[in-house]
Every structure is written in C-alpha cells, then in structure tokens.
Amino acid sequence: MIIITGANGQLGRAIVENLLTLVPTEQISVSVQNPEKARDLEQRGVRVRRGDFDDAESLAHAFEGASQVLIVSAPRLGEQALRQHRTAIDMAKAAGAQRILYTSQMAANPASPFAPAPDHAATEEALRESGVAFISLRNGYYASSAVPLLGNAIETGEAVAPEDGPVAWTAHDDLARAAAITLTKGELNGITPPLTGTEALDLAGVAEIVSEVTGRPIRRIIVSDDEFRARLIANGSPEAVANMYLGYFAASRQGAFAHVDPTLARLIGRPPMTLRDVVKVTLQMDK
C-alpha cells in the first residue's frame, strides 16, 4: 500500500491523481486531516483514513499496511514543523514502510535565512537517522508563488521589493508527476538533485512575463529590506510573515533557488511547465 499524506492539499492531491494513472487504485491510501474532503477519492476506490501529524495514533491507523509513505511537508515552521515531520517518520517506520518519501525544498540548508530551509534540512537529518530507506524530493520553488510576490503590481504598475536573485520556478503539476513516478520507479535515492523548471528568473523577469500576459506595464522598484519590512507591517502583515518574505529575498540573493537542473524533465519525460504557462493559469488568461 502506498500512503500519501496531505492528499487534500494542492500537491498531495495532484500526486494522488498522477499515482492513479500508474498503479491499481487498491494500492493507494491517503492520510488526510479531514476524510470528508476526500470522499471523491474514496468513491473511486482509494483508501481514505484520518491522519494528523499532531496525533501519532491517527497516523498508526492511517499508515497501516504501508509499503511506502510519502510525507507532504506540513505548512508549519520551526519546532512545530520538525515535531510533526518526526512523528510522521516514526509512524511510517513503525508501520513497516520500506521507504519514506518526503517533499523537501531545493534550498534545504541549516544556515539559510529562508525560514522553511532549516526545517527541511532537519527533517532530512531525521530521515537519515530513521534507518529506513528514504527519498527527499528537493522540490523547486513553487511557480504559483511568483505572481503573489509581485503584491499589487498589476494594479499599481510597480513591483516594489528588495533586491532578489534568480529562482528556478517549478509547477506543482510537474512536481506531483515526478513524485508519483518516483514512488513507482527506482531512479532516485536519498536526497535528490533540485527538481526544477528549466529557467531561473528574478522578480524583474517575473514582472516582465506578467506584463506581457496581462498587457499592463510593471516597473520593478528595488527598496531596502528595512523599507520593505516597514511597508509590509504598515499593510497589516504580521512580523512572522514579514520575516518570511525578507528571508526569501536574502536567500534568493545568495542563489539558493537559482540552480536549474535537468532531473525533473528527465523524470517526467517532457519539458516542465514554464513560468509563463503557470502565470497564464494563475491569472486565468488564455493569451
């Protein structure tokens, strides 16, 4: 039985949909916080069980009969994220899984200023320590995050943010396809190369694409980290959110998201979606 966590989330659900095209339905089980939201999968023959990273007993039930468990990283930071991931790893091992897959990030690094990066690095350490065979899928930066990073630039014509660096934007659908293929074929092992799209673009490049797609000119304006923080706080962002953004800009300046790697394209057997493709879908434009 292949167990997928986070199957009501964007990446987890896309992984399940891809897996359904690769293995018999009765080999797939999902571990979700709210089984009601996965009734459609149950109706199609997928086993649906409640599993919460904060409730080890629920995971014991959800991971029953596991041959592999794919842990979709939780949308949490710091100690909480690590505790949840450790619980999921421990329970996958206890269920007898022969292999654990984990959705890490290309920037995983204990010293990174980007808040999720040390959490991913610490989870990879926990995977190593588990003694179970594992694959840590070092996913590229989500392309769906690119347009939100522009703030209200489409309306104002100005993309105001600190200096940044290139990012190898990567589509959820391609990462999901790669994860499903990895669950069924043996190419990857341990920590993977970065699984990325084919082009690294900074915010000016993102703004250019969004301008072309929307027909609205956008000027990139660079401000200091301090000014950007003050703007975010003035607009009502909590301190933690402001720190997350500033960490992103600092890490991107260090090149943490810049590496473009051919592994994703090879795995999925086609060129990954471009940022332009994803922007068009995000903005629902058909140009």
Ligand SMILES: NC(=O)c1ccc[n+]([C@@H]2O[C@H](COP(=O)([O-])OP(=O)(O)OC[C@H]3O[C@@H](n4cnc5c(N)ncnc54)[C@H](OP(=O)(O)O)[C@@H]3O)[C@@H](O)[C@H]2O)c1
């Ligand atoms: N590569 C990148 O650039 C990037 C960017 C942003 C985030 N991420 C990471 O990628 C993950 C998946 O992305 P996504 O777009 O699919 O996010 P998403 O749609 O928000 O999905 C997050 C999933 O985490 C699950 N979850 C949350 N708390 C949980 C808990 N206590 N126990 C079990 N599951 C829990 C949710 O489960 P339910 O559906 O059952 O509630 C949800 O399915 C994120 O959670 C984050 O760690 C990566």
